[in-house]
Amino acid sequence: MDFICNFPFFSILISLFSGTICSVLPAKAAKAVNRLVIAAVGLMSAVLLLYLLSTGESFIYWMGHFPAPWGNEIRAGVLEAGMALFFCVIMYLSMAGGAHKLPGEVVESKHSLYYILVNLLLSSLLALVYTNDMFTAYVFVEINTISACGLIMIRQVGRTIEAAVRYMIMSLLGSGLLLFGLCIMYDLTGHLLMSNIKESVALIMANGEYQIPLIVAVALMCIGLCIKSALFPFHSWLPDAYGYSTVSSAAILSSLVSKGYIFLLIKIIYRVIGFDIFNSTRIIDVLFVFGLMGMIFGSLSAIKENDIRRMIAFSSVAQIGYIYMGFGMGTQAGMVASIFHILSHAATKSLLFIAAIGLTDVSGGSRKFIDLTGAAYRNKWAGVAFTAGSLSMVGIPLFSGFISKLLFAQAAVQVEGKMLASLIVLGISTVLNAVYFMKTVIRIYTSEQDAPYRSITFRDRKGYTVVLVCSVLLNVILGVSSQPVVDMIGQGLAMFA
């Protein structure tokens, strides 16, 4: 086995261990460790990705001395490595972009705790990405949930704590369902490792025995993960959580945490149940309908919102709806579109959150649209970045949002029964997106000469501006040269089987 094959294991362990280390370090050192770890993991994932692309096949890594049905395993393929790399990039950008706000948002003595949580979150995301074992996945889902909750409520205002409670309640309902589904699954198959479960599931589907409980188990797991990733009717915690937590937290939560669950769901669909078996159940129709509803209602709520960050948060609800709609189509193309949308949405949403904070900074800290009038003139880079993000969300060509919409539409055209519904809703939702994002863009570019706020230039916030530029570039790269990414997703999905 090549040494590079150790990299997934190293990434998980380093980020896990750095959490422990940060607990005894002062805040500054913790910050350095945090950045270093994210960068190192990103680098390793990139190397791993290149390696996997060159070998062209995935590999299994034993976590211990015992092979498949007995010991734990992790598994790395193109999609996993790519996701890990992407998560690191986004996380680095989010952390760097929100760094200057942290002293104002979090009590000084709790900074190192913040970095611990981020490290643990990263490790749990990596574990969710790489794991090949259902129960390990459950354990790391819990780490993910708890550390995300910590990230929400580390900025201690009433709203965040309430949001954290709501988030925990929803998440715990989700975990409960996931665990119950897992137990039933275990009872039916006698395995916990994904590949072994898949074999048994195929057997069960062929035999006809235990089919009903199997489908119930799948449904429970799916619903559990849907709840956790804030699919439409379960999103009540989301606007407050994203709207009032720290900037980095909001960016990370919206672009990574829910995506971790979604990626786990993808893994379950492909590696545990089998894509064809999953598609033959009625579950995809349910996902499809909820996805569509999320797209519409999320956007409608966003339109009504009068607070820029809550508006962005509600738009996340809509975007998650897109992803589930892609699942619901039940085709390979829909899946590819969904995964691409995971990437594109993560890139765009973190950009929007970070840019929004630049705008509110020059508006006396107020997030109301009225006060944001002309903010883009006072902080030009943030204004441009926000506009770029909005254009991407609206789906203007050359930005990543366009490609994902294109992929969704292409996927939709291939599905006879769901074509019309998905295309119409896609159109409505896009127009609604345009309504609220363009409204905001015009608002921030309506010049207001008498505003009593100081403006911010490049020199004041070098790091922040660089982050904005990088995020915009990431978006444009995804929008312009999407083909390699799409190919990679296809290759990764092929490796799943």
Next chain:
Amino acid sequence: MSRKKSIEEYQKTSAFRFFRWLSGEEDPYIGNVEMCPQEEYQPDQEAALRREKEHDAILDKVYDTTHNKSLYLFHRLYQATSVLFCLFLIALLLVTVSYLPANGTVIRPVNNEVAERYIEKGLEETGAVNIVAGMILDYRAFDTLGESHVLFTATITVLILLRLNKTEKDEAEVNDRRFEPKNDAILQLVATFLVPIIIIFGIYIILNGHLGPGGGFSGGAVIGAGLVLYLNAFGFKKTERFFTEKTYKWVCFFSLSFYCLAKSYSFYTGANQLHSVIPKGTPGAILSSGLILPLNIAVGLVVACTIYAFYAMFRKGGF
């Protein structure tokens, strides 16, 4: 030409609306969303105050729960649907359960080669007499590593929520005095008697984790309970002599680091098919079964400290 209707009346007719739409003054498609006037920005104080007042008035109206019929109805409806949902879930799960393999029998998918190997080879491969301990700390050690970090994460979040600043701390200290048992003689006597026993029992459970029922978590919880009892009997002053936040920090750090590093070593050697230098020892002896005993001790320390820390945090936000 004379109009039969007055202008006001005419403005109410649909013909008027149609004409307005035709001439592009009004919009039925996009509704009022973007057509609603954006408020002009007014820097003066009065307008801001007025705005606030209006906002308050609206809030009062919306959240006037006692008089709000629709909110009340919604609440009822919510409850009813939730109950229905619960009943539905029960029915669904019962149906599912009825299709599951019969309980207690041997011929089930669960009893397959996995369990077989754990039982048959577990003693030999892990050196642990307690097969469950061998399984969670060796075969499926990654889960357990994650699990201990769940606990760690939870502690961090509790710290974030409840740990107080220096200034707040003094205040909390004063408040806490009221809850502090005032040198309750009975409690103290019983505690002097019980605490050592409890702690020794906890230590036994931890050390015996690979030999019998027990392990790091359960033993740690017992020790933690002992510490909490001691704290309740003798107060923070006494405990602070040997257990402060610093102690907690370092104990946790060392235990978790040891855990992480030890398991990393074993994962690394395992995955790369290297020979692990850690001896298995004779099964049944106290010093046996490789890493399981030290790991149990580490987990036990973490859990004991964490339980105590939870208690102290809940009570007054600090040690």
Next chain:
Amino acid sequence: MGPNLLANYGEAVSAILFCIGFTNLLLQTNLIKKIIGLNIMDSAIYLFLAEKGYIAGRAAPIVVDGVTSVEAYINPIPSGLVLTGIVVSVSVTALMLSLTIRLYLRYHTLDLDEISMQLKREGK
């Protein structure tokens, strides 16, 4: 209805308990009751798992007298899972309780709806 409802009475009980816990977590507005619901839900799952490991007439999986034959012991895996699960639920409960304490200190009520109401009144 399947054939094994009566044989699986333990699982049936755990399923009902699970739903009770689930509904409590979902429906109760009182935070402490919600946490109790959470614990009922988790315990139901552990009951379920414990039932899964059980094989009639066999001993707990601790090797006695060096007997390592499959016929002697019950399935050890569910027990291990329960152990892990318990730690998770302890952690989560601690977190929920501390959240509750924070909210109570701030708003002097345990009713989540009332807290939301107060929050919205604050309007921030």
Next chain:
Amino acid sequence: MYLILSSIFFPILAGLFLLIRYRTPLPGEKRAIDRKALTTLTGIFLLITAALVAAALLHAKESFTLFYLTKTLPIYFRIDSVGRLFSMLAVIVLPCAGFFSFEYMKHEERESRYYGFYLLAFGVLNALCSAGNLITFYLFFELLTMTSMPLVLHSCSREAVMAGLKYLFYSLCGAYAALFGIYFLYQNCDSLAFTADGALRASSIAEHGGFLLVTAFVMLLGFGVKAGMFPMHAWLPTAHPVAPAPASAVLSAVIVKAGVLAIIRVLGMFGRDFLRGTWVQSVWISLTLVTVFMGSLLAYREPVLKKRLAYSTVSQLSYILFGLAVMQETAFTGALCHVLAHGFIKSSLFLCAGAIIYKTGKTRVEELRGIGKEMPLTMWCFTIASLGLIGIPPTGGFVSKWYLALGSLKSGMPVFDVLGPVILLVSALLTAGYLLPPVIHGFFPGADYDYGRLQKKEPCRLMTVPIFILTTASVFIGLFPDCVSGIIAAAFTGR
């Protein structure tokens, strides 16, 4: 290749340069914008762009792919006759209106933003004309909306912002409707590159014929929004009056023509044979006829001059769409002729209206009594342009309307072959009804007019010369229609 690219990117870069270099001063900042330098630079940029476009029009023959958006979706450029015709229009109107605005925008704030976006829009228009496939076209279509919106909401008053938003949403909705059509075309065509005789696979036509008709209809409606076709025309009369006059001129002369260009492309993609005689054609023709008639009627009873012109644009654009909907060569010639004629005439009219507002501040028609005595040159141009729009022989409007009517009669459609020309005629009468009163009142204010208060208010050359050029161009088209007929014939066959 480099000519085309530079004609696209030079104005875009120049516009960005202006936006950055001469940005609006911040609240606390003390920095005066050097207006003279700004206008000089803009003027130079406009001229260079015009020269580049002209060179590209004359020389560029080849097609090229810039890069691939996805594997099967190239960003592809190719100049064909249709594109050439539209860029011809743009290259004359945009610099004229640009020079006009140097004077007109003198007292407006945030001039640099206006010029910056003006240049951006110019570049995007060039790209639109030279786009070689639907995806490229769509990309620049969206960008055109984005870059022209700031022109509409330039004054930033509440009405202007609302109008800008309305413009934005109408255009975006339309473009999305069209985009979904593009998805279907993408499924049913081998490539999205433009043709004039249908790119649909024969098997797809047989299989999803009915569905493709719906698609075609949706696309026509979607792009029709930009061209102000009936159910979605409402943005035009809102956006035009609030925009600065030169911006309205460009908007109604060139930018709305992007919708026409789009519809020509869509027609080409589906193929005329596929659509001829289907319900799509009938519905479409009825919609255009309704628009023609309704636009004229609304203009007739509108008192505000610029709004009246805006309604007139709605009506005139549907003349063009009618010509396309007939799907017959003569009518097509008429339509393309009308694109040019209407472009020149309407920009000239808007600039006249702008000059009047600039000099006198009068916006309503009944205030314009005696204006001809005060601003004779402007009003003469207005008169000539009006006559052109009505369709009096020696002007461009006559030629195009003649061909339109002729083509319709020749087409052999049931009902519409006669109904069309009749409505066109009625509408022409209405046009006379709404354009001539200002002229008549302007030159013949009546006996009770107080000549003593009369002042010479003729604007400076920077304003009159562009108006004059545009008016001349409109007459020129009418006098020598042959000079464009070749290119139009080529356009019909898609070369």
